[in-house]
Amino acid sequence: MKLLIINGPNINFLGIREKAVYGTQNYDDLLKMIENKAQELDIKVEVFQSNHEGAIIDRIQDAYFDGTEGIVINPGAYTHYSYAIRDALASIQLPKIEIHISDIMTREAFRHVSVTAEVCNEQIKGLGLDGYLVALEHCKAMVEQNANK
DSSP: OEEEEEEOTTGGGTTTSOHHHHOSOOHHHHHHHHHHHHHHHTOEEEEEEOSOHHHHHHHHHHHHHTTOOEEEEEOGGGGGTOHHHHHHHHTSOSOEEEEESSOGGGSOGGGGOOSSGGGSSEEEESSTTHHHHHHHHHHHHHHHHHHTO
C-alpha cells in the first residue's frame, strides 16, 4: 500500500515557527515519526512538502497516475482559500484525510473555514504531530475497506 503525505506552506518550519502553537519538534522529527509509523503499519509512505500552491496541485494530480492509494494532506494556510487545491483533491477518487497540527477551530476566525475539508473523507485537527500518525492509521483502514468492496 502506498500513501502520500502532502505538507503545505511553512510546515517545513516546524520547531522554528510559533512554538506555542506548533511545538518544538522540527520537520525532521515529523519525518522520523512518519517513517516509524509506516514501518509499524507495513505501508509505503511518501512525504512531499512545498510552499507553492502549483507544486501541491501537480503532486495531487501525479498521485492519480503513480499508484498512490490514499492521501493525507496538511494544506497549511491554503486550507482556508485555495479552491485550486480543493478542486485537485476533488478530481481524484481515493481516500483523503485533511490534517492540522493545531485545532483550527480554536484559533483566529479566518482559520475556522476549510475549503478543502469537504472534498476529504475526514479532518483531523489539534492532536499535534501525533495527528499524522492517526491519519495514517485511518487512511490505511479506508484503503483496505475500499479494497474489500
